[in-house]
Amino acid sequence: MSERVQLIMLPGPTMVPPRVLRAMAKPIINHRGPEFKELYLGVIEKSKKVFMTKGDLFILSCSGTGGVECAISNAIGPGEKVIIPVNGVFSQRVKRTVEIFGGKPVEIPVEWGSSVTVDAVEDAIKKEPDAKALAIVYNETSTGAKVKCMAELGELCDEKGLLYIVDAISILGGDELPVDDWKVDICITGSQKCLMSPPGLALLSISEKAWSAIERTNRAVYFDLKAYRDYLKEGETPFTPAIPLFYALDEALDMILEEGMEARIERHRRCANAIYKALEAIGLEMFAKEEFRSNTVIGVRDPKGIDGNMIRRIMREKYNVVIAGGMGKLKGTMFRIGSMGNVSMADILITISALEGALQELGYEFDRGAGVVAANEAFKS
């Protein structure tokens, strides 16, 4: 395997700081002993600060998709209706998960690159007054569009008695999401995005209202939240946890709390802003509409006549910078830059510089250097 050190600018996984990587090399401990108990309870307490919740929180050994499955399979009973705004690959996946586990998805179709409005959700609730839940992807990793009315939707769900289930996988820890203030009942994220840990853990917060829904269901084994709750009393997980990933997340959470959530969100905002300014200066078109632009995932349309796969290949092979392509129906039409976790000004200047180099090599016409200058300027302001 290559010995080159790559700059990973993916919408997950993201760069893991050396301090976090090193934490994984600690010796294995008994997952039913006092050492793991201390580790697990500590990770939960720190995670609650990042989620800004006083509710329950669990750490599962699986990816973010496993976390979403856990939320749906525990909280939604057979035949129950779930309103789902669909504007990308990950909201499609939420819809499919509801179907597979016997719920009835009520789709609100939303243009990809755009996001749902409060009015659209209100209309859906009017049409389906017996809907049990709203399940929404806060930040569509496949397009780079984020929902702008999350707090209002929380109020609406609270008022109408719907569960508010939020897939916050590519945004929590990098943008605003005060779980309790926004009345989120189940919030899911993954370790490998804004939390700058290796992939393999999903984090779920559970409100009191969510528990009353969960009590009625019995369709999960590995993702059985009631088992997670029972075992938490002893500071344990029901099944063997991925211990090294807990070490890593623990260290990453320390770093996150040392930086402070406010400063962290501001850093993400500034980094994303610099990328957007740079891309505009290069003359590229974002996939998401300006008002819905994400602060963590930047989706960009391939320039006319230029193969996006070649852009990514040159960036990776010549510049050691790794970005992502399109997903689902957007494959071959766009590329995506993750600006999350430990991301810094230096990372962005290297990424833009590599992108400019690749574009020039592929014959794209633009004012060479304009992107780097624009990014630099953005960081000064």
Place this chain on the structure above:
Amino acid sequence: MSERVQLIMLPGPTMVPPRVLRAMAKPIINHRGPEFKELYLGVIEKSKKVFMTKGDLFILSCSGTGGVECAISNAIGPGEKVIIPVNGVFSQRVKRTVEIFGGKPVEIPVEWGSSVTVDAVEDAIKKEPDAKALAIVYNETSTGAKVKCMAELGELCDEKGLLYIVDAISILGGDELPVDDWKVDICITGSQKCLMSPPGLALLSISEKAWSAIERTNRAVYFDLKAYRDYLKEGETPFTPAIPLFYALDEALDMILEEGMEARIERHRRCANAIYKALEAIGLEMFAKEEFRSNTVIGVRDPKGIDGNMIRRIMREKYNVVIAGGMGKLKGTMFRIGSMGNVSMADILITISALEGALQELGYEFDRGAGVVAANEAFKS
């Protein structure tokens, strides 16, 4: 957290060699890029050698229980009967998983500490001729009893047209289990037992016969084997994999293949034998009947009048040796020693020595030193 280095003699997780721990600190890579493809395909190829299969094999980011759920939820359709010999906590869990996912378990009750016979399974098939599968726990981690007729059961399933699903979590890589020769259709193991890797990965082999069952079902998302098969064509997993754990497993598999499976199984047999000899010399009673004794998990009844929790506590606090207690209905009645993975003569002499120390402190009467002498003798033979 304690800085003491503990000797983990649990029935999983087991000690992870430093070489394997260090492998996790490698930088994060793109799970949709050439670096992960090389890693993933390499791990699969090496795992197939350990499983002794030419069939398909997948690595899931979850614990062994997640792997069992994957097997059941993919291979068993609604209302389909599954014959399950139940002789411990983990076979109970297989039964529950079948129920939760809509199958009909046909339990063969087996005395705990004992194991099922071919006759009993034949009888069950006669009574339930439409049974779809036999799901069996090869090595009951909760008792230390292993099934002695695995090859014969494979023949029987083949003859009768049943799927043969084997939970080999606490045994594969430490005892005989040639998956293809024994006609196992789905074989599941975890990374943290005999494979001496950190917990967090499950490995599943899938036969052609198993695929034809899986094609008909559609009840999994995170554990959807058809998605795993589709993504494998690109050398990818459908959902973000726990990358550092793949690095670790890759390194551990190299070590396993360097040692050779035959030598490895013989080492496990010799280590377990030394433990049994030592325990007998101390006058302790095994939980499993002699003919069913496992070569990887040793279950021991608490001596009369001695609190097993205190044995374990003294061993941990004074000797830094960590063993397990009883599970389920056996809690508070026994302790369990894992002798798996990287286990060596030195580990066993320390463990027996610590056990003797704890027993003496608790007033148990025995010939002090007899266990260590017996273990030493056993290794000489």
